Amino acid sequence: MPEKLIDIKQVPLPNNCPECFSKEGLRLTFKQKIKETNFYKSITADISHELNCTTCNSVIYPVQWTDDIERVFEYQKKAFTPKKASTYIKKALWVIIISSVALLVLMLALVLYLKL
Template sequence: MAEKLIDIKEVTLNNNCPECYSKEGLRLTFRQKIKETKLYKSITSEISHEIVCNTCESIIYPVQWTDDIDRVFEYQKKAFTPKKPSTFLKKTSWIIISGVIILVAIILSAVFYLNL
């Protein structure tokens, strides 16, 4: 099973970086997890976030956040709309399901004709 995170929303923040104090370069990214197998592809409700400074190329962890960054994050979190969790069956699944239905129909028709 392959799991990956896809970027749903990316926002540039105008706050100072706690590492390099640059006012430009902070980026907040929201990601949503997708699970994929040979039979299905599923968008989960699991959301992650990350703040990165493009100036000093460091990840800004929540313990490093200032009150301003925390307020902006909470605002962006409320404004963020994730994709709805869903599951899509792949072609292989539909072939298996069709095969099972046909097999059940054959077995039921054979049982019906033997009882006549």
């Protein structure tokens, strides 16, 4: 069952990067997990975040965050609204469901016909 994370929101942060001290490169990205099979596609409630610096091309882990970055992150986290968790049934599953119901109705009709 392949799972992937999709970017929901990307926010530039006005803070200094802890690695290169640039004030223009920090990007906070919120991601949401999606599960997809042949039968359904499901948007889960699992949210993750990632802080990157585009100037020095590095990932900034929470251990490296300053108090200012932490405050801005908490604000952005409260302002963030994820996509609603949901499941979409694909055509393959609909075909199986409809075929099963049709077969069940056909068998029921055959049984009733033979009893008469």
